[in-house]
Amino acid sequence: MADSLLVGAVKNGEYTKTQASQDAAKANQTVSTSKTEEKRDTGYNKDMFLQLLVAEMQYQDPLQPSDNSQYVAQLASFTQVEAMQSLQQNMETIQSNSIVGKIVALNIDGQEVTGKVDFVQKDDKKGMMLSVDGKLYEMSKMISVVDTDYYNAKYIAKLLTDAIKKLPEAAQVTVRDGEVIGEAASIYNAMDEYDRSFVDEKLLKKYNEVLAQYTKLMQADSEAEKAAKEEEPEEEEKVEAVEKTEDTVEQAEAVAEKSADTTIKTEETDSSSEETEELDVSDATEV
Structure with missing residues (x-):
């Protein structure tokens, strides 16, 4: 089916693509892998180029064969580009693995998001994804890797x-x-x-x-x-002195009261003695 689409006219030893061939080239700008499509940077891929080269060799004019050196050089260019793409993918994988546990800054819709990379995973459509604070971001959004001491x-x-x-x-x-x-x-x-x-x-x-x-x-x-x-101690001493003075006064008053009571009792005793003597004298007179 692919060969029939690539049939075209050969003029002056050069292959001219038909409209169907051009449509086939556009349809092959993306290659399906694992049920996803990875967009290529160029209009042709290596497989498409080889198919075109085979068609050119098949339908070239035997009397005026075309120069194949340009095709070989182009094939070498394709091989070099594929090698560089493979190297780039490997470098991205190494880089993404090396930033696990580090602090990164990402540009998300014009806003800077900073956080620690917990893990990385590969997505067939978006490439390497970084898990930062529980959310997945494309590695292409990363703008810098921040030193831990600097971040802290x-x-x-x-x-x-x-x-x-x-x-x-x-x-x-x-x-x-x-x-x-x-x-x-x-x-x-x-x-x-x-x-x-x-x-x-x-x-x-x-x-x-x-x-x-x-x-x-x-x-x-x-x-x-x-x-x-x-x-505070001085005031306490004053209070204690006042209390002692009051106690002394109270004691003095108690002694005075006691002395007064003793005097009264003495006087009463003396008075009683005098009365007794008077009674004795009166009794003696009457006799």
Whole structure:
């Protein structure tokens, strides 16, 4: 069937394609593989070229044979192109396997998507596919491979940047801002010089000023609390002295009351004795 489509006229030792041959060439621009079609960059593939070469040799004018050197050169070009395509496919496979576990940046509809490559798989239509954060993307969408240290530094630098932006100005810092300042400080202390190099210098200056002001406020508050604690014993001593004085007064009053009671009893005893003597005297007189 293919041979009948490739029949054409031979004029002056050159093969001229018929309309059917041209249609066949267009129909063979894609080759079906595994129920899918892979588009070729050229209008002809190697198999199509060989069929045309056979037709040319078959229908050439015996009296004026055509020069086959051009066909041989073209065949060599086809072979070279196929070898390069095969090499490119192998290189893509090697490259895709080498980026597993690395951080990549992809351009998806004008938006940059960054994430870790979990695995790669081959798709007959789209080629090598990268799995990034649970989604599959074409490898052709990849724009860069990011160093892990660089990615981590940029990530933690963004966290610190956001934390510093939440801080008040140094002149407005109070002891109540301890939570947000502590959050920024915990991130800052977890970073090294390389990580901090990705943070804007103005933001770092603001952080240091806020931290210094907060430290001063906390020191002043601590000193005030310490002074208050030192004053507490003096007040306690005063209270104890007052209580002791009150106890002494109460004891003195109790002694005074006791003395008064003793005096009254003595007087009563003396009075009773006098009355007894008077009775004795009166009794003696009557006798």
